[in-house]
Amino acid sequence: MPELPEVETIKRQLARRIKGKTIRDAEVRLVKLIRHPVKKFKKLVEGAKVVGVNRRGKLILIELSKGVVLVIHLKLSGQLVFNGKGSKHTHLIYHFADKSKLLHNDLRKFGFVKVVEKDKLNDFFEKEKMGLEPLKSDFTFKRFRQLLSKRKKSKIKLALMDQSLFVGIGNIYANEILFASGVHPQRTVGSLMEKEIKKIYRNIKSVLTFAIKKKGASDRDYVDAGGQKGSYMKFAKVYNREGKPCLKCGTKIKRVKFSGRSSYFCEKCQN
DNA sequence: TATATTGTTACACC
DNA sequence: TGGTGTAACAATAT
Numbered sequence: 173m174p175e176l177p178e179v180e181t182i183k184r185q186l187a188r189r190i191k192g193k194t195i196r197d198a199e200v201r202l203v204k205l206i207r208h209p210v211k212k213f214k215k216l217v218e219g220a221k222v223v224g225v226n227r228r229g230k231l232i233l234i235e236l237s238k239g240v241v242l243v244i245h246l247k248l249s250g251q252l253v254f255n256g257k258g259s260k261h262t263h264l265i266y267h268f269a270d271k272s273k274l275l276h277n278d279l280r281k282f283g284f285v286k287v288v289e290k291d292k293l294n295d296f297f298e299k300e301k302m303g304l305e306p307l308k309s310d311f312t313f314k315r316f317r318q319l320l321s322k323r324k325k326s327k328i329k330l331a332l333m334d335q336s337l338f339v340g341i342g343n344i345y346a347n348e349i350l351f352a353s354g355v356h357p358q359r360t361v362g363s364l365m366e367k368e369i370k371k372i373y374r375n376i377k378s379v380l381t382f383a384i385k386k387k388g389a390s391d392r393d394y395v396d397a398g399g400q401k402g403s404y405m406k407f408a409k410v411y412n413r414e415g416k417p418c419l420k421c422g423t424k425i426k427r428v429k430f431s432g433r434s435s436y437f438c439e440k441c442q443n
Numbered sequence: 444t445a446t447a448t449t450g451t452t453a454c455a456c457c
Numbered sequence: 458t459g460g461t462g463t464a465a466c467a468a469t470a471t
Contacts, residue, residue, distance in 0.1 A: 204467095230450085247467085248449045261469095280468050282449075326461065335450080343449075392448080431462070433449080 174246045176340025178388035185397035187225040189254045194221045194269040202263035206285045229339030239290050247282035249393040301336040316373045324362035344411045347436050349375045351410045356442040357435040410436040
């Protein structure tokens with residue numbers, strides 16, 4: 173569930189809380205969470221200091237003093253909670269030298285932690301085929317249109333969620349961006365008019381930025397680094413609102429499933 | 444118990 | 458070939 177706004181929220185809060193701290197002990201409770209032999213992982217991590225916390229797409233990057241970076245993907249239900257209370261879903265605990273700690277919880281256990289050498293981070297992103305950051309200045313309208321044109325036959329919603337074009341947009345925000353743009357999620361990219369592409373471009377930026385202000389969306393499991401829920405769902409116009417009145421025209425919001433994902437939209441406002 | 448949830452990937456199909 | 462869509466997968470709660 174954590175998409176760009178949720179991961180960005182965690183990143184900002186973590187940076188504030190753990191920068192400068194030394195990891196005394198990494199308590200690995202679920203071996204499959206870390207994609208390394210446990211011994212090697214502990215050796216790399218223990219004794220290292222947190223130099224910085226960053227984000228790339230939906231990945232959290234915790235940079236350590238030993239020239240390595242913890243690359244964390246929370247997938248469906250991952251949480252990183254500073255000084256949180258452990259539960260049966262707590263699979264990894266970083267104990268800092270000052271007795272504070274960072275919990276990595278994951279109810280579905282789909283997430284992962286990889287240790288990547290700092291020098292090799294860019295190779296890693298390239299290998300993972302990660303697209304443009306939608307809130308960075310190099311994400312221009314021209315680049316957006318150009319990237320979209322590589323997927324003329326695909327449905328616009330799937331193109332928005334395609335991490336090899338641009339990163340960070342998942343199901344919640346794809347639905348919201350398309351509602352804000354008045355575009356039906358099943359329209360093909362090739363059928364979009366210049367005006368519509370421009371609207372989508374603007375709304376990617378505005379919806380994501382607004383969602384960061386609201387500290388993300390807590391549809392189910394998501395909490396931020398302080399264990400708090402995000403408030404974006406209060407402002408969602410279509411996501412998870414099947415059967416409820418469209419906030420613009422009152423028509424009932426529809427839910428249609430394609431590509432295994434629920435799409436929410438207003439038939440009247442989006443075409 | 445069947446189903447829903449998501450990002451990612453393997454694979455079938457034109 | 459490469460673009461596209463679908464199914465499968467991870468694990469759990471309800």
